[in-house]
Amino acid sequence: MITEDYCSYEVSKLLKEKGFYQDCYSYPVYWMNGKNPVLSFEGNDDFPYEQNEACAPSQSVAMKWLREVHNIYIMIDKDFATTNGWHYFISTKDMWENNVDKSVQQESNNYTYEEACEASIKYCLENLI
Numbered sequence: 001m002i003t004e005d006y007c008s009y010e011v012s013k014l015l016k017e018k019g020f021y022q023d024c025y026s027y028p029v030y031w032m033n034g035k036n037p038v039l040s041f042e043g044n045d046d047f048p049y050e051q052n053e054a055c056a057p058s059q060s061v062a063m064k065w066l067r068e069v070h071n072i073y074i075m076i077d078k079d080f081a082t083t084n085g086w087h088y089f090i091s092t093k094d095m096w097e098n099n100v101d102k103s104v105q106q107e108s109n110n111y112t113y114e115e116a117c118e119a120s121i122k123y124c125l126e127n128l129i
Contacts, residue, residue, distance in 0.1 A: 004058050007112045007121065011062070012054035014125040020057070020065055059117040066124050074120045076113060085110035088120035092128065 051061065057065070066072040071093035079087045087109060111119065 005117070006056040006058055007062050008118060009056075011118060011122050011125065012056050013124065015057065015062060015065070016054045018125050019069075020055075020062070033074045038086065058120065062121050063117065066121065070124075070129055072124050072128055074115045074117075074124070076120070083110040085129065086113045086116040087111065088116045088123075090120060090124060090128070 006012075063074050066074065073091050073093075075089040075091075076086055077089060079085055088111075109116075109119075
């Protein structure tokens with residue numbers, strides 16, 4: 001069965017710290033105390049969003065937020081040359097417009113696709129925002 005992949009608690013907390021905030025009830029999952037993700041209830045306007053809680057957006061929503069809000073672009077690519085795993089490449093609009101070669105490319109890890117997504121989102125939150 002194919003399922004949606006959600007950001008880990010660590011990445012969800014970083015997203016919250018960096019300003020990612022949308023009504024938590026619009027996401028099917030949230031983290032409470034860093035434990036297993038909990039299902040939220042659609043339409044619950046009183047949904048808790050306390051300090052130790054964070055919405056768990058899908059990895060694709062987090063990557064879209066980075067792209068649309070911060071002009072950070074992530075590409076996940078298959079690494080056939082060395083590990084046959086996945087790696088990521090990060091660039092920004094500023095890099096393109098100013099012709100600055102400060103793009104980030106992570107190689108040599110045998111990531112799954114989802115692990116590469118998670119690692120790239122985390123890198124952006126810790127180093128680029």
